[in-house]
Amino acid sequence: MINSARQQRLIDEAKALLKQGKVRWIIGFEAGSLKFTTTPLITADAGDTSRLVINSFIVNNLSNFLPELEGRIGIVAKGCDSRSIVSLIQDSKVRREDVVILAVPCSGLIDLAKVEQLIGKDRDEIDAISRKDDKVIVTLAGAKREFSISEALYDNCLACELPTPQEYDILLGEPILPSNEPAAGQKKLDELKKMSPEARWQFWKKELERCIRCYACRNACPACYCQRCFVEETEPQWLLPIPHWQDNLMFQITMDIHVAGRCTDCGECQRACPVNIPLRSLTKEMYDIVADLFHFKAGMDKEALPLMTHYEQEEAEDLIG
Amino acid sequence: MADKKINKRDIAKLPNEWCREFSVLVPSRESGTVAMTRWDGKDIGFLDWYRNTVVPPRDSFLPLIEEMFSFYKDKDGYNIELPPPKEQKQLIFGIRPCDARALAILDMTFNDGYQDPYYLGRRQNTVLVGIGCTKAYDSCFCTSLGNSPTDTTGVDLMLTDIGEDFLVEAITDAGKELLTTSSLSKATEADQARAKVSEETARQKVTRNIDIRDIAQKLRASFEDQDFWQKVAAKCISCGICTLLCPTCYCFDINDEMSKAQGVRCRSLDSCSFPIYTRMPMENPRTEKWRRVRNKVCHKYEFYPMLFDAIACTGCGRCIRLCPVNWDIIQIIESVPTGA
Numbered sequence: 001m002i003n004s005a006r007q008q009r010l011i012d013e014a015k016a017l018l019k020q021g022k023v024r025w026i027i028g029f030e031a032g033s034l035k036f037t038t039t040p041l042i043t044a045d046a047g048d049t050s051r052l053v054i055n056s057f058i059v060n061n062l063s064n065f066l067p068e069l070e071g072r073i074g075i076v077a078k079g080c081d082s083r084s085i086v087s088l089i090q091d092s093k094v095r096r097e098d099v100v101i102l103a104v105p106c107s108g109l110i111d112l113a114k115v116e117q118l119i120g121k122d123r124d125e126i127d128a129i130s131r132k133d134d135k136v137i138v139t140l141a142g143a144k145r146e147f148s149i150s151e152a153l154y155d156n157c158l159a160c161e162l163p164t165p166q167e168y169d170i171l172l173g174e175p176i177l178p179s180n181e182p183a184a185g186q187k188k189l190d191e192l193k194k195m196s197p198e199a200r201w202q203f204w205k206k207e208l209e210r211c212i213r214c215y216a217c218r219n220a221c222p223a224c225y226c227q228r229c230f231v232e233e234t235e236p237q238w239l240l241p242i243p244h245w246q247d248n249l250m251f252q253i254t255m256d257i258h259v260a261g262r263c264t265d266c267g268e269c270q271r272a273c274p275v276n277i278p279l280r281s282l283t284k285e286m287y288d289i290v291a292d293l294f295h296f297k298a299g300m301d302k303e304a305l306p307l308m309t310h311y312e313q314e315e316a317e318d319l320i321g
Numbered sequence: 322m323a324d325k326k327i328n329k330r331d332i333a334k335l336p337n338e339w340c341r342e343f344s345v346l347v348p349s350r351e352s353g354t355v356a357m358t359r360w361d362g363k364d365i366g367f368l369d370w371y372r373n374t375v376v377p378p379r380d381s382f383l384p385l386i387e388e389m390f391s392f393y394k395d396k397d398g399y400n401i402e403l404p405p406p407k408e409q410k411q412l413i414f415g416i417r418p419c420d421a422r423a424l425a426i427l428d429m430t431f432n433d434g435y436q437d438p439y440y441l442g443r444r445q446n447t448v449l450v451g452i453g454c455t456k457a458y459d460s461c462f463c464t465s466l467g468n469s470p471t472d473t474t475g476v477d478l479m480l481t482d483i484g485e486d487f488l489v490e491a492i493t494d495a496g497k498e499l500l501t502t503s504s505l506s507k508a509t510e511a512d513q514a515r516a517k518v519s520e521e522t523a524r525q526k527v528t529r530n531i532d533i534r535d536i537a538q539k540l541r542a543s544f545e546d547q548d549f550w551q552k553v554a555a556k557c558i559s560c561g562i563c564t565l566l567c568p569t570c571y572c573f574d575i576n577d578e579m580s581k582a583q584g585v586r587c588r589s590l591d592s593c594s595f596p597i598y599t600r601m602p603m604e605n606p607r608t609e610k611w612r613r614v615r616n617k618v619c620h621k622y623e624f625y626p627m628l629f630d631a632i633a634c635t636g637c638g639r640c641i642r643l644c645p646v647n648w649d650i651i652q653i654i655e656s657v658p659t660g661a
Contacts, residue, residue: 032647034459039647040556060646064558122372124459210352212376212385214561214592220645232597240576242386242589272645274562275354275375 006173007054010076010102013170017074018046023100024071029058035123036112040065052076054172056110056131061266064222066094073099078106080156082165083264083299084222090299090306091262093225103168105176108149108157110136113276115152119145150184156267156280159185167302188281204249210275211248213241217279218255220272223262223298230254252279256286261307263287264298325489325505326512327480332487333365334504335450336414343412343448346381348374357381357413367415372456373637377568378413378420379427382443385565387588389439389575394582412448412499419463419637421451421475423568429629430571439588448495451476452487455519457526460638462651465531468635470523471516483515531651533622533632539657540623546658547611553653554611556646561592563640563648564617569633572598593617618653 010028017023030041030051038057041048042065054076062075063084077085082101088094110131112123119126119140128139136152138145150158159182164175192200215231218224231239231251238254239247256263263283270280290296296307327335336345340360348367349358356376391402428444431437453471454461463469473479477496480487488508491497543549564570574591577584591598593616599607607613625633634650641649 033641033649033652034647037647039649042555065556122370122458124372124456207353210354210356210376212561212565212590214565215595216558216560216562216645219558219560232595240578240587241574241591242576242578242587244386268645272558272560272562274566274643275352277353 003054006104007052010054010104010172011049011052013102013172014049014052014074015046017100018044018049022072023074025069025073026052026075027062027065027069027073028052028076028102029054029060029062032057035126036110036129042069054104056108056129057112058104058106059109059268059271061220061222061268063088063094064220064268066099066222067225071098074102075099076102076104077165077168078104079160079162079165080106080264080266081222082167083162084266086167086299086302087262087264087306088222088225089302090304091225100170101165101168103165103171105164105171105173106157106160107131107163107176108153108160108179110152111154111157114154115147118147118151150181154267154271155185155188156265156270156284157185158182159265159284161265161297162300166300186284188278189284192281205245207277208245208248208252211243211245211277212275213243213248213251214274216272216274217252217269217277220268221255221259221263222266222268223259223264224255226258252282256282259283260286260290261294261296262298263290324491324508324513325500326483326486326508327489327502327505328486329368331504332368333363334502335499336360336365336412337362338502339412339414339499343410346378346411346413348415357416360414368452371415372454372458373417373420373639375566375639375643377423377566377637377639378416379423379568379571381411381413381447382424382440383427383431383571383573383590385590387439389586389588391585392583406442407446410446410448411443412450414450415452416449416476417454417637418451418470418472418474418476419461419468419635420568421449422468422472422635423475423637424449425475426569426625426629426631426633426635427571429631448478448499449476450478450496450499451480453479453481453520454523454526455482457523457528458638458642459528460641461527461636462529462531462638463636464524464527465529465533466632466634466636469520470527471520481516482519483512486512488512488516527636529638529651531636531654533654536632536654536657537623537626539659540619543658544615544619549656549658550611550615553656554614557594557610557614557648558646559594559596559610559613560645561594562643562645563650564592564594565590566639566643568635568637568639569621593620618650622654 014026025044028041029038031053032039036057040060061081061084063081089096126140130137134149136147161178265284265287267280339345345360346357347360348371351358354375356374357378388404392399431440471481473492477493478499479490479492572591573588575588577586594613596608599605621633
C-alpha cells in the first residue's frame with residue numbers, strides 16, 4: 001500500500017474510532033512546524049484526525065503519553081512503539097482493553113543529523129528528502145543525491161527487530177520484515193567496545209561534560225515512568241541537581257539499569273538529547289546484555305512476565321556461574 | 322560615520338590581536354555541540370557553517386554550574402572563601418543579535434534592586450563582538466520581536482557581511498577600542514550601501530512571524546482558560562530543553578556539595594518545566610504540566626513585560642528547534658484566545 005493510501009486509511013480509522021465513541025483520544029502524528037519534522041497530535045476531536053500523517057519522520061514514541069491520559073486511546077504505533085506499549089501493559093501501567101493500536105509497519109526513520117553530515121549542510125538548506133526502496137534521496141539546490149539507507153537511517157532503525165507491530169488492532173499497510181543487516185546499527189557500539197577501558201572512560205567523560213541535565217532523555221522514554229524519579233528525591237538526596245559529569249554519568253547508568261528489560265531500543269533518549277550525547281550506546285549495550293543473560297527482549301512477547309519481577313532457578317547458573 | 326571594513330581572508334587577525342588582552346570565545350563544535358569555546362588561535366572556520374550556537378552565550382555570564390563560594394569548618398567555626406576574581410577580560414566573537422539582545426534583557430533582572438555580583442562581574446568584564454546573520458533557521462522569528470538579523474542592541478562591535486568584506490562598526494566605546502588592527506580599512510559609501518542590502522536580504526530569510534500585539538493583555542485574559550492551556554500542553558514532555566537553552570531564561574537552584582566539614586555552594590540552572598521546581602513542604606502549585614507550560618509562556622510574554630516593559634524572548638527559535646516534540650511557541654502565542 002503506498003504511503004498516501006495508508007495515511008488516508010489511518011485518518012478514516014481514527015475518525016471512525018472517535019465518532020463511534022470507541023476511543024476518547026487519538027494519539028498520532030501531524031506535520032511539524034519545521035522542515036522534515038512531525039509533532040504528536042493528541043486529540044479528542046474527530047475533525048483533527050484529517051491532519052494525521054505517516055512519513056519517514058514520525059520519530060516520537062507516542063506510547064510515552066499513554067499513562068497520562070484517561071479513557072480509551074487509539075494510538076499510532078511503529079514496531080518499536082508497539083513493543084513499548086506491550087511492555088507498559090506487562091507492567092500494569094496501561095490496560096490492553098484501553099488501547100486501540102493503529103499499527104504502522106515501518107521501514108525505518110531518516111536521521112536528519114546523519115543527512116546533514118552526509119551533505120555538509122544544515123537541514124534548513126535541503127529542499128526535499130524522500131525514500132525509495134533502499135535509497136534516501138536528498139534534493140539540495142535542485143540537485144538530487146542518493147544515499148543508502150544504512151547511511152541515512154537512525155542506528156536503532158537499522159538494528160530494528162520488529163518493523164511491523166505484533167500486537168495491534170488495525171494494521172495499516174503490508175507487513176515489513178526486519179533487515180538482515182542489523183550490524184549496521186551497531187557501528188558506534190562496536191567502536192566503543194574496541195576502545196581500552198581508559199579511552200572509553202575519557203570518551204564518556206567528554207560526552208557527559210556537556211549534559212545540561214534537562215532530562216529530555218528520561219522524559220522522552222516510555223519505560224521511564226516513575227512518578228518520582230530518584231534524581232528528585234531529597235531525603236535522601238541520591239544525586240545533586242548540579243550537572244557535574246560524574247553525576248551525569250551516575251544518572252545515565254542508573255536510568256539504564258532502571259529501564260533494563262523495558263527498553264525496546266526505540267532510540268528516543270538519544271534523539272531527544274539537545275547536545276548530541278550518544279545515549280543509545282549505553283541503552284543498547286544494556287539491551288544486549290539483557291538479551292544475552294536473560295534471553296529477554298522487551299515487548300516482543302506479550303505473554304512473558306516482566307523481566308525484573310520474576311526469577312527462574314536456571315538463571316542463577318548463567319548469572320553467577 | 323567612520324566605519325571600517327576587513328577582508329574576510331584577514332578575519333583571523335581580529336581574534337589574534339584581541340587574544341593578547343582578552344580570553345576570546347568563538348562558536349565551536351569542539352565540545353560535541355555548538356557552544357562558545359575558548360579560541361585555539363587557529364580555527365576560524367566557524368564562519369563557514371555557523372548559524373547559531375545550541376548553548377546560548379548566556380552560559381558565559383550565567384553558567385550551567387557556578388561555584389559561589391567554598392566553606393570549611395575549623396575549631397573557630399565556619400570559614401568562607403570566595404572564588405578568586407577572574408582577572409582576564411573576555412571577548413565573545415560571533416554572538417548573534419538575538420543573543421546579544423537576550424543579555425540586555427537578562428540585565429534587567431540581575432542589575433535591578435538586587436545586583437548579582439557573579440553575573441554583573443562577568444558582564445562588566447566582557448566585550449561582545451556581534452556578527453550579523455546571513456542565513457536563518459526555519460525556527461527564527463527575531464523580526465517579529467522588533468529585532469533583526471543585523472541588530473546592534475547589546476553588542477560593542479558589529480560585523481556585517483558585505484560580500485568579500487565585513488563592515489566593522491563600533492557601537493560602544495569598548496567597541497572603538499577594539500579597532501586597532503592594521504588590517505582594517507576605511508569603509509566607503511558603497512560598503513554602507515552593501516550593508517543595507519545585506520541587512521534587507523537577511524531580514525527576508527526570517528520567514529516565521531508572530532503577532533505580539535496586545536499579547537500580555539491576551540495572556541492575562543486567558544490565564545484561567547484551563548481548556549486552552551491543557552490543549553497546548555498536551556504534547557509537552559516536561560523536559561528542560563526550552564528553558565535551560567533559552568538565552569533569556571535565568572532560573573537557578575542553589576545546592577551545597579559537602580563532605581564532612583567542608584564544601585562548595587553551587588548555583589546551577591533550574592527549569593520551571595520540572596514539577597520539582599515549585600515543590601514546597603505542604604503542596605506544589607504546579608503539579609500539572611499545563612500549569613507549568615502556562616507559567617513558561619506567561620513569564621516571557623506577560624510577567625516580564627509587566628515588570629520590565631520588555632518581552633523576555635528574542636526570537637532565536639532554540640525552544641522550537643531543539644524541542645523533542647516540536648512544541649512551538651509561535652503557534653501557542655498565535656492561538657491565545659482574545660479573551661473577549
